[in-house]
Amino acid sequence: MTAAILAMLLLTLALGGGIWAVACGVPRRAPELTAALGPSFVLGSCAAGMLLGLAKATPGNGMWDLLWPSILGAIVVLWTFAWWWGTRKTARVSVVSEAQPLPGWAWMLLALLVVHGVLISDEAWLRPIFPWDAWLAWSAKAKAWYTGSQLQGFVGPDAWLADRTGRMRTSLAYHYPELLARIELWFTAPAAAWNEAAIGLSWPLLWLALLMGCYSQWRSLGVAPGLGVAGVYALGSLPLLNVHAALAGYADLWLAVVLVFAVLEWQLFLRTRARGRLLLSCLFLLFAGLFKFEGFAWGLLLVGTMVFGEVPARHRWKGLAAAILVALLLLGLSYALELPWIGMVRRLLNGEAGGREASSWWPVLRALVSGLLAQNNWHLLWLCLPALVLWRWRALLENRDLGLLALYLLGALSIVAALFLLTPAAKWAESNTAINRLVLQLVPIAVSLIVLLLRDVDFYLESSGTDPVSAEQPVAE
């Protein structure tokens, strides 16, 4: 089983790496290869899940034998195309900086992260799928498909009642996006059994991919190695993020990862104007919508911000109008195509999805502030970010890319606040449930903003460079 799981992981990386190579060029240097690892794991998992959706039969324990040749075929096609495409292009789009030595303190932070990783991985490996929505929504579908040997469709209660063939299924989460359930199928396949340990392991790997991917993308955006490691440590040490990796099963971490990768690839596109980066950003955004409904909202907002960012600053009102227009167009398209997320939004707003409106704003605000600041979820993150924005506000005005990133995060956080303050979703704020998970989806972006805001601030904490503090003149009293 172990060998098959290792083979599956290699195939996942190779599949995702192929997509990466098509967009960014075939990695030829060690830093490029390392930079591709994190995003490749995510891209590979998502692509394998999508490919799995093409096969209607999932013959349980024999699934791995059926699947791996097709995945291998896809890998060969992707890498061949990437190599051919690379020979035709004159400019490479990979912008990873050269490897540089890390300062000593950075190694200590990395050592602490290793402790996190060991605890998280062992928890995810040992404990059967534990959290509520995992066995209500995503794992339930995967288990039904795997143990039932068929990729049956999940339909609404009326269609299920009308079906006399027994080929339809239903559940409370019948309308949820199914990509994560398919990824779970992919991870259990090599175990030749419904294996919750193998499935659980994908969450710590995702956590690792998040850290590696963010580090490489921050470095490509000009962040120094020491600051990059500090940022990775800050992100990797966040307790609620750790919990989502350790108690495997929820989609929020997957959504958080594809969303931050989409945002950082967009930032790289703004910096390099390389279309491959934009392509990757859009691909990650597409996956965001396929993990959770919120992914559509975050995607819509990001597309609007992207459009706004493409209009020259002197025409900012036209840019704003264009952004709103594009967002409305996408919204209308979703409505016309009757995409499930629109139905979910409607049910959420009119209360059909449960919940109740807040009797007053106070309990919701208290829950929001408590979740951000007082509970053990985020260390000092949500105190540091506003303080840093206040300190570095000039950088947000002077650096348009950074300003756009801050604008996007502000917009997303405003949506979270409005959702819980103004709709029946208030119930899930007061109960300390959905509110913190929604924030989790944006946390890697918040940490990225912190790191990028500090990018041009010199603390002289890196291993090289002179230390001007020692030369600083004492101030006359």
Place this chain on the structure above:
Amino acid sequence: MPGLTSPLLRSASTGLAIALWWLLVLLWFAQVHVAAPVLPQQRMPFDGASFTSTVGKGEVQDGRLHIVGVGDGFDGLQVRGVEILDATRLTSLHYSFVDFPRTMELVFVFRRADQPDDVHTVPLASPRGRTGSVDLSGEAEWRGEIAEIGFAEYPAAQSVPAEEGFAPFTLSSVELWTDSWAGALSCAWHDWFAPRSWALLSISALGPDAAARHGRSLVLLIASGIGGTLVLLAVFGVRGSLRLRRQVILVIAVGWVALDLLWLQNLFGRHAATRVIYAGKSAEERQALVPDSALGRAALRVRDAIGAASAEGHIIVDASSDYERARLIYHLLPMNVAPGNLFPYVDMPRFEGSLLVLYALNTPEYDAESAQLVYPDGHRVDAQMVIEETPLRIYRLHQSAAP
């Protein structure tokens, strides 16, 4: 005063101001009453041996009570009579256990003399090392004359299979203190650093996921300490913007790492309970070892009872709680199951031939004479009983004759 400008004195006075600030913050977050004495004026001690094990099995030895077995519900209870005339004076509870299992949770129980039939409970954090402390001043029922106190233990409710929770442990001693700095600090310390168990809420919020939490936020304590430190450094301490920048980043980094080390200790404790239950077992064994083992057994019984018939039609599952319904459905997969709360029961006539699985539900009742399920509002549905084995009932539904 030229002396104040000397770097050494400036550093010393800034350091002193910072230390004072942290002390003030600590006292406020630990809810220390400044007017209270440093040490308690009165202590009321109880030996472990003075408690009687009323649920489970206990053995007295060396003045302590060794708990060597649990009751039918895998729980334990130890109590003793007391004469506490004014509970509001003795609000600081200190309990000492040896080898208390990481897989169990602890509750303090008491009876008031004026309500001898009512048992009041206070969830406690497990002992850290051997001892634990809790401030009872916020408990509304802890007042007047107390006639009985005790401790109840049970497997961690949502994360531990009931049959795996128990391991022998010892109740050493218990003390009740009057208000004091030492008592308040001890209670706060225990509240911040005691081991916690995984709960279903852990995936959404850390802090509210523990029932036994009484004090103020440690994160806010550290944040307040850091905020004050930075202000003091900026106003009195560091000169030069780069030096200040460095100090700021250093103070925040130290605070962040401190919080992280505390979180790692917390995570280590939670994970240790997981290892107690699951380490050394195969993936198949671990998968079968679930906290809701009763529902797992019910699912097996459903399979036995309906056998091959399951593949032919729809199965509607309902239970007394959302958790039981959803978990039972998960255990029953790959049967073609659907949750009962997806359908209004007036739709039952449309389920011709379907099976209805009810778990821990008293309604609808089954009228064997008319072979109908009877809902509280009088609505009737034709059904044939398959099994009725409390808490599990299974019926095959037919076309309803009339409402």
